[in-house]
Structures are given as structure tokens and as C-alpha cells.
Amino acid sequence: xxxxxxxxxxxxxxxxxxxxxxxxxxxxxxxxxxxxxxxxxxxxxxxxxxxxxxxxxxxxxxxxxxxxxxxxxxxxxxxxxxxxxxxxxxxxxxxxxxxxxxxxxxxxxxxxxx
Amino acid sequence: xxxxxxxxxxxxxxxxxxxxxxxxxxxxxxxxxxxxxxxxxxxxxxxxxxxxxxxxxxxxxxxxxxxxxxxxxxxxxxxxxxxxxxxxxxxxxxxxxxxxxxxxxxxxxxx
Numbered sequence: 001x002x003x004x005x006x007x008x009x010x011x012x013x014x015x016x017x018x019x020x021x022x023x024x025x026x027x028x029x030x031x032x033x034x035x036x037x038x039x040x041x042x043x044x045x046x047x048x049x050x051x052x053x054x055x056x057x058x059x060x061x062x063x064x065x066x067x068x069x070x071x072x073x074x075x076x077x078x079x080x081x082x083x084x085x086x087x088x089x090x091x092x093x094x095x096x097x098x099x100x101x102x103x104x105x106x107x108x109x110x111x112x113x114x
Numbered sequence: 115x116x117x118x119x120x121x122x123x124x125x126x127x128x129x130x131x132x133x134x135x136x137x138x139x140x141x142x143x144x145x146x147x148x149x150x151x152x153x154x155x156x157x158x159x160x161x162x163x164x165x166x167x168x169x170x171x172x173x174x175x176x177x178x179x180x181x182x183x184x185x186x187x188x189x190x191x192x193x194x195x196x197x198x199x200x201x202x203x204x205x206x207x208x209x210x211x212x213x214x215x216x217x218x219x220x221x222x223x224x225x
Contacts, residue, residue, distance in 0.1 A: 004156070033213075042202055042215035043157065056212065090156055099206040099213055102147060105156035 006091050006106035014114055015081060021109050023074040023091030029104070031097040032074045034066060035090040037108070043090055049074060050097035081113045118203050118216030126222040133190040135219040137203030138183075144206045146179055148188050149215075151200045160188075160201075195225040 004025045013019050023032065030051050035043035048056035049068045057066075063085075065077040074091055088110055092103040118139040127133055137146070145164045149157040163170045163179045163186065170177045176189040190197055203216040 006156075042218050044215075045212060048212075088154065092157075098144075100144065102159035102162055103157075103204075103213065104159065105149075107156045108154070110154065 004091055004093055004104050004106035006089075006109050008109060009107065010110045010112075012112045012114060013078065013081065015083070017081075018077070018079045020078065021076040021089055021091075021111075023076075023106055024072055025093040025104065026072055027093065027095075027104065028071075029093035029095055030071065031094045032068065033092040033094075033103065034074070034076055035092065037088045037090055047076075048097065055097060078111075081111075083113050086111055086113045118205050118214060120201075120203060120216040120219045122219060123217070124220045124222070126224065127193060129193060129195055129223055129225050131193055131223075133193050133197070133221055133223070135188050135201055135221070137186045137188070137205075137216050139186075139203075139205045139214070139216075140184065141205075141207045143181070144208050146177075146186050146206070147204045148175075148177060148186075149202045149204060151202065151218075153199075157202065190221075193221075193223045195223050197221060198223045 007022045032049045034046040037043045046060045047066045052068045063080050067075040088108045090108045091106040094103045095101040118137045120137050147162045148160040151157045161172050174191045179186045200218045200220045202218045205214045
């Protein structure tokens, strides 16, 4: 199984809502990533989890809160978002954090903040 | 920025023609990877080339790497309409476990 799954596919939320994005992989990968992608732009790294511990936070605002409950799951908790946070949120995983291997991406969650 | 730059930004060709896109980067790298993204979807890994490799093939794909010029190219031969997508290079600098995506090339293959 070389699949990374993400739920939901689409999410519309108001600025006062709290929601969560979920990501799952069963490839035994020990590194997991969250990216944000705006239209016609490359993905921008947000967070990296290495062996279930947060290893990189790219100065992401605290209204985005990542969580890695176990080696297969990655969540992104959202609270008090702004309209400019509307984007495609991509989860990825790789065999290890060294980036000597390819990353496997999920299909993404299209987030709209109203 | 350590991100790579790609050119062209957009490329439109006829089915059957070859497509070449280029990636330039700034720092020494561990490896360079190419990804494809269909509109609004996740990225799909195409090929990885390590810093000590100069050329790599995978099916209709050919990737070259010139570390002296800090550049790479992706050649898609005998293109098909299904190759229509955005293509991104991603660099992994030495001693820096981050992925840096290039600006991307949007390829349109006309049937």
C-alpha cells in the first residue's frame, strides 16, 4: 500500500470555527509533512514530524496546530483562521527524515475560510 | 530563497513532441527530485537523481543533473495529452533536511 489518504477532501469553515484535517499512511514511513499550496504556486512546507516528534515548524502561525498521535496518523488542527489561509493543504510521508527518499503525497484538502 | 527556479513557466506542445523543462538551484544538494501535479491534486514523485549521478531514465522520462551549473533538466519524450500537468523540481540541500520546491512548469499537451 503506497497511499497517503487525507480527509476531508473539501472543507469550508468560518473564521471562528475549529476543525481538523487528517492524514494517514500505512507504509511504515517515519517522517510526515504538512504543506500549504496556494493557486499556481509550489507547495510550502509548514511542519515536519520525524519519528512522531515535531522537528520543523516553518514559523507557522499558532492558529495551525499539528499533532502526530502515532506513526501512521497526522492531524492539523485549525482554529480562528483567516480568509488568506484558504489553500490546498497537502500531507506527505517519506521513509525517513533525511529526504534521501521520495515523498508520497496525499490528494490534499481544499480549505476555504469564509 | 533556496527554492529552485524553473523555466519555462508554461509550455504548450503537440502530442508526440518532446517537452523539456529546466530547474536551477542555489546551494549544494544531496539529491534533486521531480514531481508532477495534476490540477488541484497531490504531487506524484517521478524520479530522484543523486548528486553523484549525471543522468537518469525512467520510461519516457530523462533527467540530467549538472552540479557545477546547479541545474537539472527533465525531458519527456513522445508526450501524451495525459502528461498535461504542472511539474516541480525539489532540491534537498546537504545537511539541511528540508525540501525546496521550484516554481514549477505548467505543461499543456494538445491532442
